[in-house]
Amino acid sequence: MLRDITLGQYYQTESKLHELDPRTKLVGTFVYLISLFVFTNAYVYIFAASFLLLCVLISHIPPTYMIKGMKPIIFLLVFTMVLNMLVTPGEVILTLWKLTITKEGVKQALYMGARLTLLVMGSNMMTLTTTPTRLTNGLERLMAPLKLIKVPVHEIAMMMSIALRFIPILMDETDRIMKAQLARGADFESGNLIKKAKSLVPVLVPLFISAFRRANDLAMAMEARCYHGGKGRTQMKPLKYRPRDFVAYLILILYLAGIILIGRYL
Amino acid sequence: MAGDKKKIKLIADHISFEYDKSGANRHKALDDVSFVVNEGEFVGLIGHTGSGKSTLMQQLNALLKPDKGTIYYDGLDIYEKGYDRKELRRRVGLVFQYPEHQLFEDTVFNEVCFGPKNFGMDKKQSELSAYAAIKKVGLPDECFYHSPFDLSGGQKRRVAIASVLAVKPEILIMDEPTAGLDPKGREELMEMILSLKESEGLSIVLVSHSMEDVAKLADRIVVMDKGHIVYDDEPKKVFAHYKELEEMGLAAPEMMYVMQELKAAGFNVRTDVTDIEEAKEEILRIVT
Structure with missing residues (x-):
């Protein structure tokens, strides 16, 4: 009856991502979410999506499970995309009765869709592995x-x-x-x-x-x-940074540098 | 025993059921289970935690739908189109574990009227059958207009059982009705259940993990383990497999162990003894 909610649920398995310190993952997710909002550029989203894909592969979480986590926001996603498509002014490519779809609108809708999808999947990545x-x-x-x-x-x-x-x-x-x-x-x-x-x-x-x-x-x-x-x-298992966390932070910095480079120069 | 002309009330025919079918922790709770309840019969359904007994119980009044197989009540397939499954829930009364956690009304009497009203009885009928049900479970008159939340644990449980009895079920299924009660409350409740069977001709399915509870009362014992039915027979025949029962994490009645020990020590006693009275007679028989 009420069991179909995956948002914020832990997925039990063994992986490098599961082992990371929660602080690393929190900071990482935070940086990732912000990175999605700084630049509006197709290449940035492709780069961010591939980074997420890499995380999914490392995490050993079945991709179908990730997609299932999108279910709760599917309505919001479609609604935002349709709205963006219809209200953005610009070069008209299609007119249906009183509704007009513009080239800019389609572009905007795709950006919004990508941003929302990556946003939810990115934060799900954290809750699924922690x-x-x-x-x-x-x-x-x-x-x-x-x-x-x-x-x-x-x-x-x-x-x-x-x-x-x-x-x-x-x-x-x-x-x-x-x-x-x-x-x-x-x-x-x-x-x-x-x-x-x-x-x-x-x-x-x-x-x-x-x-x-x-x-x-x-x-x-x-x-x-x-x-x-x-x-x-005091705690029984106090949090302690390990070498793998520093590696993760390094990867995060490289990711951030990549995003800035792509956002600026492409 | 209900006599030779047993009439079958309910059949579970080769049912399988799986939880969390697409999730990460899917597991088969029931695997090809077949099970029958006869009219006026007292069945003990026994199994360790997680053996599937509670799942099976919920299949019997259509709260959970089997993935495979079907359930027949009075010869009709309950998943046939047009079958009145609400009426089925009236006929197959289900008392969950800790039923006192479902109470919500302001008085005991209203609480017990909830079921009959839901099943379409008019006000007068509901009140009459609520009154009869409260009497049957042995609650004193003065608590009729008390809040159910002011009662003791054992009394709350009686109210919850009365609220199911008030709808006049034909089969009463109870999940661990004595869990969490003190020995006195336990005994009183078991006596009440037995009197229900005798005075009302109700079929009773008692779900439990304790052999002691059902050994004395049940006509038939069904043992479940890991989603399968392992034994389905008269109590004495089931207890004869006490070694296998132990491997499943269940225990046979204590007296059986005493008799086994005696036999091992060279006394020629019967070992299919289930309660202390029988054991006494058997021991007296060989010493005299």
Whole structure:
């Protein structure tokens, strides 16, 4: 029922990319995303796409799985592309009734499409190769300097990792409650919007109760282990840069140089 | 035993089912499983965690559709066009694990009325059958208008079971109904289930991973392992395979082990004993 969401899910396998330090991957993804916005040039996108393809190959994630991750944004993608095609002024190449398609519009639409696709695939690449725990861990370390200006970095990271951890649990729970109510004759499909919304009450009430119960249990368990926030807290597996991370940063710098060169001179 | 003229209520015919068909962790939960429930019969469905018993249970009232094979209820294919699967869900009542987690209404009485109303009974009928169901599960009168959330764990579970009973099912399937209850609550609940079978003529399928729970009550025991049905027979015949059961991570009733030990020590006792009373008689028989 609700299991078809791949956005932000970890894909378990062994590869060089999986082994990288989460900080490297976070910085890498960040740089990659920015690089997509600096230049609007077909060669830049081809270069960025081949870099992503290389990452996919290294990561041992099946390409079909990557494409499946695009599903949630397919509507947005088509919508943006069509809109761009229709509203960009310029040299008219086709007129259908009141709609005109321009040469510039087609170009713009292709750029937008490429940009969005690479954007989502690029960030999926990171979440597919990094467990949520490592990801928030990396984020916490990267944001550590903000502690100086009293930003509760540790608390934010902890809240994020708890939220991420609970998404699959609550999804399973929803599935189970829906099935239990179906077995009691509940009907989630027929009727108008108001009836459908009403039919969700028997799902939402138990779901909220269970979420509160779980939150309570978790708080109690953390308290029992003397959790008191980030101060003086050590880690079992502290993040440490290894030689492969420096290699990755080097590749990233080369990629950035490539993008700038291509963007400037082609 | 339900007698010699057993009528078949439900047939699962060679069903297979796979989770997460295109994803990274696909696995076969059911592989060519065939299974029958007779009228008025008490079946124990036993298997280790992940053996596919809960999946099978959800196939039986069309919450999950098998990839291969089909299910017949009263001789009709439930996936035939035009078959009323909602009515099937009424006839095959399903009580999930921890059913108290599905409660949502403001009073116990409204909670139990939820099912009958959904299945199209009018107000009066719903209330009458809700009343009867709450009585059947042995809840005291004063809790009718309490919030279900104020009750104890065992009582909540009774409310949840009553809410399924209120729709008057013909087969009642229960997933680990005694999980998480204390020994007293456990015993009371099992007694209640047995009385349901006797007074209502209900067929009951009890899903469990514990042999002790079902050994005494079941007419027939079905053992599942890794998506297959391994044994489907009378309890004593199933327990005779206690070594194989152990390999699957299941245990035979404790008394069987006592008798096995006695036999190994040279006493000529029967080893197909399942409960403590029988064991007592058998031991007394050989010492006197």
